[in-house]
Amino acid sequence: MRIPCAYANWKMNKTLFEALDFVYKFVPGLFSEIKEGSIGVTIFPPAPFIWPMRQELGESSPIFIGAQNIHAEKEGAFTGELSGSIIRSAGATHVLIGHSERRNIFGEDNAMIAKKLGRALRDRIIPILCVGENLRERESGKAKEIVEEQLAMAWEGQEVTGGALIAYEPVWAIGTGKNAEPKDAQAMAEFVRDWVARYFTPETAGTMRILYGGSVSPENISNYAKLPDIDCALVGGASLDTKAFLEIAKAIAKAGPGGAV
Ligand code: PGA
Secondary structure: OOOOEEEEEOOOOOOHHHHHHHHHHHHHHOHHHHHOOOOEEEEEOOHHHHHHHHHHHOOOOOOEEEEOOOOOOOOOOOOOOOOHHHHHHOOOOEEEEOOHHHHHOOOOOHHHHHHHHHHHHHOOOEEEEEEOOOHHHHHOOOHHHHHHHHHHHHHOOOOOOOOOEEEEOOHHHOOOOOOOOHHHHHHHHHHHHHHHHHHOOHHHHHHOOEEEEOOOOOOOHHHHHOOOOOOEEEEOHHHHOHHHHHHHHHHHHHHOHHHOO
16 A cells, blocks of 8 residues: 655755744644554755754654755765765655756766665665656657656666655756646656566555655645556645645545545
8 A cells, every 4th residue: 555645845945943833833734644644744854954853743753854865975075965874863764866956956867866876775764766857858759768767777786675755756847837737747657657567576566656746736736646656746845835735735645545545
């Protein structure tokens, strides 16, 4: 059974006070859904907030905290970087890998992303591997080819999934207010699941959760939450607002895994 999930990527936003205030308001709002286990929530705040947010939530809270980035090496002279053991010891259980902003602004290529994925797997941090095509690639009919290349290069040589999730985020839909057509998002999620079935096993593909990301909002989430191969959403802009993210999480919980319930 794939538990639906709502993941919040805060990027480089909020102060510590605002992050703690979000926890204070968000948790009670989702109480019944979390208690019933009908939704999984992970928040990816700026790195310095991981530990204080974990403390504010309490050790037994079912809400997870993740890191937005990880360095490929185990440790060493890498000023400004964060290792797997650093983020894990601060309370992060999940990490975003291959986000399009890391790929496009910070020049991370598929080879670098593969190393980071390997690091997360070795350090036992659950990776959320982000894949997606840009507008030119979509318009030239190459979207699936690009996504397949991103998947294949990231997982090359890796034999375990480490509980990984895969986020399909078309680059042109991130932070732009333009959404993927639900039928296109479903087609790509199905393509990703088929790839996982071929690379790993059909059982692994059946249990792996796939997220859609790209301008998700309370107004459009129901279009995606009901799709059979989309279980979860990775939310950027709308996750900064407690009320909007609560509405999104509730809509996902209501739709159930892959929109099945
Ligand atoms: P967005 O961001 O919801 O603001 O489009 C999504 C993401 O970057 O993961």
